[in-house]
Amino acid sequence: xxxxxPKRSEDYSQWYNELVKKADLAEHSPVRGCxxxxxxxxxxxxxxxxxxxQMFKDTGHSNAYFPLFVPKSYLSREADxxxxxxxxxxxxxxxxxxxxxxGSGVVVDPDARLEEELIVRPTSETVIWNTYKNWIQSYRDxxxxxxxxxxxxxxxxxxxxxxxxxxxxxxxxHTAHATRQEAIDxxxxxxxxxxxxxxxxxxxxxxxxxxxxxxxxxxxVDTYCIEALMQDGxxxxxxxxxxxxxNFAKAFDVKFADKEGKLxxxxxxxxxxxxxxxxxxxxxxxxxxxxILPPKLAPIQxxxxxxxxxxxxxxxxxxxxxxxxxxxxxxGVTCKLDDRDTQSPGWKFAEYxxxxxxxxxAVGPRDLENNTVEVARRDTGEKQVVPMEGISSHIRxxxxxxxxxxxxxxxxxxxxxxTETDDYESFKQILDEKGxxxxxxxxxxxxTEEKIKEETKATIRCIPLNRKEEExxxxxxxxxxxxxxxxxRAY
RNA sequence: CGGGGCGUAGCGCAGUCCGGUUAGCGUACCUGCUUUGGGAGCAGGGGGUCGCAGGUUCGAAUCCUGCCGCCCCGACCA
Numbered sequence: 092x093x094x095x096x097p098k099r100s101e102d103y104s105q106w107y108n109e110l111v112k113k114a115d116l117a118e119h120s121p122v123r124g125c126x127x128x129x130x131x132x133x134x135x136x137x138x139x140x141x142x143x144x145q146m147f148k149d150t151g152h153s154n155a156y157f158p159l160f161v162p163k164s165y166l167s168r169e170a171d172x173x174x175x176x177x178x179x180x181x182x183x184x185x186x187x188x189x190x191x192x193x194g195s196g197v198v199v200d201p202d203a204r205l206e207e208e209l210i211v212r213p214t215s216e217t218v219i220w221n222t223y224k225n226w227i228q229s230y231r232d233x234x235x236x237x238x239x240x241x242x243x244x245x246x247x248x249x250x251x252x253x254x255x256x257x258x259x260x261x262x263x264x265h266t267a268h269a270t271r272q273e274a275i276d277x278x279x280x281x282x283x284x285x286x287x288x289x290x291x292x293x294x295x296x297x298x299x300x301x302x303x304x305x306x307x308x309x310x311x312v313d314t315y316c317i318e319a320l321m322q323d324g325x326x327x328x329x330x331x332x333x334x335x336x337x338n339f340a341k342a343f344d345v346k347f348a349d350k351e352g353k354l355x356x357x358x359x360x361x362x363x364x365x366x367x368x369x370x371x372x373x374x375x376x377x378x379x380x381x382x383i384l385p386p387k388l389a390p391i392q393x394x395x396x397x398x399x400x401x402x403x404x405x406x407x408x409x410x411x412x413x414x415x416x417x418x419x420x421x422x423g424v425t426c427k428l429d430d431r432d433t434q435s436p437g438w439k440f441a442e443y444x445x446x447x448x449x450x451x452x453a454v455g456p457r458d459l460e461n462n463t464v465e466v467a468r469r470d471t472g473e474k475q476v477v478p479m480e481g482i483s484s485h486i487r488x489x490x491x492x493x494x495x496x497x498x499x500x501x502x503x504x505x506x507x508x509x510t511e512t513d514d515y516e517s518f519k520q521i522l523d524e525k526g527x528x529x530x531x532x533x534x535x536x537x538x539t540e541e542k543i544k545e546e547t548k549a550t551i552r553c554i555p556l557n558r559k560e561e562e563x564x565x566x567x568x569x570x571x572x573x574x575x576x577x578x579x580r581a582y
Numbered sequence: 583c584g585g586g587g588c589g590u591a592g593c594g595c596a597g598u599c600c601g602g603u604u605a606g607c608g609u610a611c612c613u614g615c616u617u618u619g620g621g622a623g624c625a626g627g628g629g630g631u632c633g634c635a636g637g638u639u640c641g642a643a644u645c646c647u648g649c650c651g652c653c654c655c656g657a658c659c660a
Contacts, residue, residue, distance in 0.1 A: 095621090119652095123651090123652080172660095175660065176660075178658075178659090179658090179659075213660085214660070245659080245660080247658085247659060248583095248657080248658050248659070249654095249658080249659080255659075302660095306660085307660085308660045309660065310660090311660085314660075328660090331660070333660085363660085396619095398618075398619050399618080400617085400618060432618090434618095434621085435617085435618050435620090435621075435622060436618060436619060436620075436621095437618080437619085437620040437621050437622080438618095438620085438621045438622090439620095439621085440619095440620050440621075441620070441621045442621075444620095453619065455618095455619055456619090457619070458619095465619075
């Protein structure tokens with residue numbers, strides 16, 4: 092593994108790319124825009140999955156699985172939906188290969204063309220609503236509260252590891268309800284689940300809001316989102332929850348008989364987060380020495396690096412640390428002892444910093460003699476020699492404190508990079524000089540939104556749910572506005 | 583799809599303009615010795631269809647033609 096990372100201040104984007112590779116999270120695959128998620132990266136994703144999955148279960152959802160392929164005709168059933176996704180769909184046209192006659196390899200067998208092409212799902216609303224049609228006849232069949240963990244493909248023109256890949260992993264929840272209000276409540280509930288996950292697990296503060304019409308999910312009535320701020324001052328949409336109204340029920344003819352025997356269309360929601368959250372996690376906290384992981388999502392929370400010259404010294408360190416490891420494991424702390432004699436302690440220090448292991452313990456002859464251990468915390472870089480007595484509870488407290496402190500740091504950063512302005516010139520100046528979130532008045536029209544985007548590359552990330560109602564005038568058009576919206580340049 | 587750049591050892595690169603020893607450097611890898619509290623040192627060693635295909639030439643990584651792939655900028659991006 093090569094040394095060092097580019098500095099964030101010099102080239103943020105290159106810093107990110109290098110970090111992803113050097114922390115052993117992911118790498119490019121032979122296929123353009125796709126990635127190999129490496130074991131360490133995947134183990135972080137698994138921790139995220141486990142936590143989110145539990146939150147889904149706790150809110151009454153079950154997992155299921157629907158197929159990868161969508162018949163082409165399904166996609167066009169909902170007009171906005173096909174409009175939104177058609178340009179980035181991978182299409183399966185044949186089902187067989189054969190040996191080339193000139194011996195150059197295999198070629199597509201022209202006789203094996205599919206009667207109807209299959210789309211590799213960019214999202215599963217269509218397959219799922221087509222299925223729901225068969226499952227729903229009566230109000231007694233409702234609600235249906237399902238989630239699936241899956242891969243989807245969106246043929247993006249430009250990709251970046253985790254942030255935007257042609258194939259990505261995600262979960263997509265799809266629910267069906269008897270009433271409008273119940274579906275709206277579900278939409279909000281899942282938005283809250285995402286926000287809680289982002290803040291409590293990822294230590295990443297987010298703004299909850301609703302998208303403007305132009306940023307809305309194709310086929311949705313309303314799209315809610317959580318928006319996070321990255322260290323370079325750009326926004327990252329980190330999760331979405333859609334109120335679908337009756338749009339997909341209409342497209343797939345999903346009706347139910349209510350208590351009075353009257354037929355009505357079913358109300359729907361869908362919601363998802365993806366491996367993009369990995370990108371968010373990386374960019375929200377990490378520094379020029381590598382990844383910084385909040386303890387709750389760190390696959391290894393504590394690493395012990397023994398300092399030794401001889402086998403006897405190593406054995407003595409192991410004997411000393413064995414009870415500590417037992418104790419930590421018993422209290423749910425993931426702990427690893429790196430006793431390799433093939434790498435120097437300094438190499439290991441750098442390595443675990445790159446990988447974002449929250450707490451590092453170094454134990455050597457000096458410590459054995461004094462009954463101490465050197466404790467280093469990744470987020471601040473602080474090192475402390477502490478007595479072996481009570482070390483286990485010291486570490487547990489430290490992990491809790493770090494989780495909180497990492498969140499607080501991100502929150503402080505966001506506060507310092509959130510600006511209110513009432514003037515278009517200073518709006519542009521803030522974007523160029525400071526970046527971050529800008530709260531400003533907007534007249535509510537798509538035209539104005541588009542103009543601002545063209546001129547500044549900033550988009551309306553969302554209309555925050557908790558914004559205060561206040562009269563104002565649009566920074567661009569000068570027309571009246573009922574409240575501020577959240578602007579930023581975004582990923 | 584438009585503009586720019588790049589394909590040489592696992593990775594990162596020099597050499598290409600101006601053709602000419604055995605294609606080189608860093609790192610990684612292997613062996614040995616000394617080391618080990620912040621990415622160790624020394625010595626030795628292995629690893630190459632120079633993106634692919636043609637052409638020019640006594641001779642091509644280097645010049646010419648065609649093709650392929652990747653990266654960056656733009657367009658695009660629930």
